[in-house]
Amino acid sequence: MKRKLEVSELIFKIISYVFLTIFAICCLYPFLYAISAAISGREAVEYGQIVLLPKDIQFEAFAEMFNNNKFWNSYTNTLFLTFYGTLWAMGVAILGGYALSKKRLLFRKGFNFFLVFTMWFSAGIVPQYLNYLDTQEIFYKLGITDDKWLVVIAMGMAAMNIILLRNAFEGVPSEIEEAAVVDGATELQVLTRVYIPMSKSTIATVALFFAISRWNGYFWARQMITNLSEHPLQVFIRLKLEEMQDPDIMTGWDEAYAADSVIFALIVCSIIPVLIIYPFIQKYFAKGVNMGGVKE
Amino acid sequence: MKIKADDYLVYDESTGKYREDAEQKVRDDVEKHYWLNVGRTVLKDWRLYLMIIPMFLVFLFWRYFPMYELLGCFKVDDDTLEVADQLYAGFTYFQTLFSGEGSLSVEFWAAFRNTFLLSFYGLCFGFPMPIIIALFFNEIRSNIARSIYQVITYLPKFMSTVVMTSLVTMLVRQSSPIAGMEMGVISRFLVEFGFISEEVGNAGLLNAPEFFRAIYQISGIWETAGYDSIIFFSAIIAISLTSYEAAQIDGAGKIAQMRYVVLPSILSTIVIMLITRIGSLLNVGYEKVLLLYNPNTYVTADVVSTFAQRYGIMGQNAGIATSAEMLNNIVGMLLVICANTIARKASDVSLY
Numbered sequence: 001m002k003r004k005l006e007v008s009e010l011i012f013k014i015i016s017y018v019f020l021t022i023f024a025i026c027c028l029y030p031f032l033y034a035i036s037a038a039i040s041g042r043e044a045v046e047y048g049q050i051v052l053l054p055k056d057i058q059f060e061a062f063a064e065m066f067n068n069n070k071f072w073n074s075y076t077n078t079l080f081l082t083f084y085g086t087l088w089a090m091g092v093a094i095l096g097g098y099a100l101s102k103k104r105l106l107f108r109k110g111f112n113f114f115l116v117f118t119m120w121f122s123a124g125i126v127p128q129y130l131n132y133l134d135t136q137e138i139f140y141k142l143g144i145t146d147d148k149w150l151v152v153i154a155m156g157m158a159a160m161n162i163i164l165l166r167n168a169f170e171g172v173p174s175e176i177e178e179a180a181v182v183d184g185a186t187e188l189q190v191l192t193r194v195y196i197p198m199s200k201s202t203i204a205t206v207a208l209f210f211a212i213s214r215w216n217g218y219f220w221a222r223q224m225i226t227n228l229s230e231h232p233l234q235v236f237i238r239l240k241l242e243e244m245q246d247p248d249i250m251t252g253w254d255e256a257y258a259a260d261s262v263i264f265a266l267i268v269c270s271i272i273p274v275l276i277i278y279p280f281i282q283k284y285f286a287k288g289v290n291m292g293g294v295k296e
Numbered sequence: 297m298k299i300k301a302d303d304y305l306v307y308d309e310s311t312g313k314y315r316e317d318a319e320q321k322v323r324d325d326v327e328k329h330y331w332l333n334v335g336r337t338v339l340k341d342w343r344l345y346l347m348i349i350p351m352f353l354v355f356l357f358w359r360y361f362p363m364y365e366l367l368g369c370f371k372v373d374d375d376t377l378e379v380a381d382q383l384y385a386g387f388t389y390f391q392t393l394f395s396g397e398g399s400l401s402v403e404f405w406a407a408f409r410n411t412f413l414l415s416f417y418g419l420c421f422g423f424p425m426p427i428i429i430a431l432f433f434n435e436i437r438s439n440i441a442r443s444i445y446q447v448i449t450y451l452p453k454f455m456s457t458v459v460m461t462s463l464v465t466m467l468v469r470q471s472s473p474i475a476g477m478e479m480g481v482i483s484r485f486l487v488e489f490g491f492i493s494e495e496v497g498n499a500g501l502l503n504a505p506e507f508f509r510a511i512y513q514i515s516g517i518w519e520t521a522g523y524d525s526i527i528f529f530s531a532i533i534a535i536s537l538t539s540y541e542a543a544q545i546d547g548a549g550k551i552a553q554m555r556y557v558v559l560p561s562i563l564s565t566i567v568i569m570l571i572t573r574i575g576s577l578l579n580v581g582y583e584k585v586l587l588l589y590n591p592n593t594y595v596t597a598d599v600v601s602t603f604a605q606r607y608g609i610m611g612q613n614a615g616i617a618t619s620a621e622m623l624n625n626i627v628g629m630l631l632v633i634c635a636n637t638i639a640r641k642a643s644d645v646s647l648y
Contacts, residue, residue: 006549006550008549008550008551009549009550011550012435012550013435015432016431016432016433016435016436017435017436019428019432020429020432020433020436020445020449023429023449023521023522024444024445024448024449026518027448027449027451027452027518027522028448028451030463030467030518031451031463033467033481034463034466037466046475046476046477046478047476047478048478048479048481048484050481051481091350092350092351092354093351095347095348095350095351096347096348096350096351096352098347099344099345099347099348099351100348102344104341104344105344105345105348106334106337106338111348111352114352114355115351115355118355118359118360119632120629120632120633121363121625121626121628121629122359122362122625123359123362123363123365123366123621123625124362124366124601124604124618124621124622124624124625125582125601125604125605125608125609125621126365126368126604126605126608126609126614126617126618126621127362127363127364127365127366127368127618127621128358128362128365129608129609130362130365130368130614131357131358131361131362131365132358134361135357135358153354154357154358155358157354157355157358157359159355162351186343187343187344187347188343191347212454215456216455216456216457216458218456218457218458218583218587219582219583219586223609234456234458234459235458237458237459237462238458238462238587241462241465241466247472247474247475250472250474250475250477251474251475253475258477259475260466260469260477263462263466264466267459267462267463270456270459271455271459274454274455278447278451278454279447282447282450285450285523285526286526286530
C-alpha cells in the first residue's frame with residue numbers, strides 16, 4: 001500500500017537526512033583533512049591554506065615514511081602483537097568459555113564469579129604496573145627477554161569476551177554433543193568438531209574484538225616494552241608526534257614538506273589496513289554489540 | 297545439611313525409643329566424603345578441568361595479584377624496614393589525601409572531581425546522541441543510503457586512541473610564529489565563526505583548561521556516537537510494522553508515533569544502557585586523557601588514573617597513587633553493584 005507522506009513525516013525525513021549528512025561529514029572530515037595535509041606542499045600546510053582539497057601535491061612525506069626503517073619495524077611489531085596476542089587470548093578464552101558453559105563443571109558459579117568480579121573491580125594502573133614489573137622479572141629469569149611476549153601473554157584478556165563465548169557455547173543443543181560422545185568423541189574433539197563450528201560467528205566476533213584491541217594497544221606497550229626497536233606502531237606514532245611538537249625541530253625544519261605532513265602521513269599509513277578490512281568486519285561488530293546483553 | 301540432634305534421632309512410636317535416622321546417615325556419609333567425591337569427579341573429567349586452568353591462571357596472575365599490590369596503600373615505602381614494619385603505614389596516605397591541605401590532596405580532589413565530571417558530561421551529552429542518530433537512521437528507508445551513513449559514522453570507532461588523539465592534537469594545534477606555522481584547521485574555523493578568540497586559537501585549544509572538557513566530549517561523540525547507535529537501532533527495527541499502522545489508523549502523526557510507539561519499545565534498552573553508564577561513572581578512559589592533557593590543563597583534565605600514573609609510575613610515590621586508585625575503585629565498584637541491582641529490579645535483564 002503506497003501512502004502519501006504526511007507533512008510531519010516529510011519534515012522529519014528531511015531533518016533526518018540533513019542531520020545525518022552533517023554528522024557523517026563531521027565524522028569523515030578529519031580523515032579527509034589528514035590525507036590532504038599529508039600530500040600538500042609545505043607552504044600550503046604551514047600557512048593553513050588547506051581546508052579540504054590538497055594543494056601543491058607532493059608525496060615526499062609518504063616517501064620519507066616508507067623509507068623509514070623504524071616505521072616498518074614498528075609495523076612488524078604491531079603485526080606480531082596482534083597475531084600472537086589474538087591467538088593466545090582466543091586459545092585461553094575458547095577453552096575457558098567452553099568449560100564454563102558445561103553444567104557439570106564443579107564450582108561453576110565460583111568460576112563465573114571469579115571472572116565477573118574482574119569486571120566490577122580492577123586494581124588500577126599502578127598496582128597493575130607493579131605486577132607487570134614482577135612478571136617481567138620472572139620472564140627475564142626464564143630467559144624470555146623480548147618484552148613483546150610479556151605484552152602478548154600478560155595483557156589484553158577481557159572477561160567480557162569469555163562470557164560472550166560461554167553464552168554462545170551454552171546455546172549449542174546438548175543433544176548434538178551427546179551424539180558425538182556416543183560416537184566416541186573425546187572432550188577436545190567435541191569442542192573442535194561440534195562447538196567451534198557451531199558458534200563460528202561469535203568466535204569471529206570475539207577474535208575481532210581481541211585483534212582490534214591488540215592493534216590499538218598503546219599504554220602498556222609503551223610502559224612495559226623497554227627496547228625502543230620493539231615498540232608497536234601506536235607508540236611510534238605518539239613518539240613521532242611528541243618529537244614533532246618540539247620547537248627546535250620545527251624551527252630547524254628544512255624539508256620540502258611541512259613537519260605536520262609527516263604526522264598526517266603516518267596517521268594515514270596506520271589506518272589504511274584498518275580501512276581495507278573494515279567493510280568486511282563491520283557486520284561482525286554490529287553483531288557483537290547486540291550480543292552484549294549478558295545473562296547470568 | 298541438618299545437624300540438630302532432633303533430626304538425627306527419630307522417635308519410634310512402636311518401640312517408644314529413639315533411633316537413628318537412616319537418611320541422615322546417608323547425608324553424613326556424603327558430607328564426610330565430599331572432597332573425595334570432588335576429587336573423583338575432577339579426575340574422571342580431567343580434560344574439562346584442564347581446559348579451565350589457563351584462564352584461571354591468567355586471571356589469577358594478572359587480575360587478582362595486582363589486587364594484592366593494592367595493599368601498598370597501607371605500606372611504608374622503605375625497604376630497610378622489616379616486612380612486618382613495612383606493613384602498616386595505616387591510613388597515613390589516606391589522611392594525606394583527605395586532609396584537603398597540601399598540593400597532593402588538592403590535586404587528588406581535583407582529579408576525583410574531574411573523573412566524575414567527565415563521565416557526567418558524557419552522560420548528559422554523549423548518551424542521548426546515539427539514540428537520536430538511531431531514530432534518524434530509522435527514517436532512511438533506502439538500504440543503500442543507510443548503509444553508507446552507517447559505514448561512515450561507525451568509522452571513527454575503529455581508529456585507535458592514539459590516532460584519534462593525534463588527529464585532535466593536530467587539528468587544534470597552536471600556531472608557531474618562529475616556524476611560521478598557522479593554528480590547526482578546526483581552531484581556524486572556530487575563530488572564523490567567533491566561538492573562540494584568536495589568542496586562544498594561537499595558544500592552542502589543548503592548552504586552555506576551559507576547553508578541555510568540551511574537546512573531550514566532542515571527540516568522544518565523534519568517536520562513539522555512530523557505533524553506539526547500533527544497539528538502539530536494532531531495538532527500533534525490531535518494532536513490528538503493524539504497531540505503526542495501528543497508530544496511523546488512530547490518526548497519530550510522526551511525533552505521536554515517536555511518543556507512543558517507538559519510545560516505549562526502546563525504553564528498556566535505554567534504561568539498561570543508562571544504568572550501565574551510571575555504573576561506570578568513575579571509569580574514565582585514562583588513555584585518552586593521558587594523550588590529550590598537558591601540565592597547562594591539569595586543572596580540568598586530570599583524572600584519578602592519570603594522577604596515579606603521574607605519581608606512581610612516572611614519580612616515586614606509589615603509596616599515594618595506590619591509595620587514590622583504591623578509593624576511586626571502591627566507589628566505582630559500589631556504583632556498578634548499585635546499578636546492577638537497580639537494573640535487575642527495574643527489568644528482567646541483568647547486566648552481569
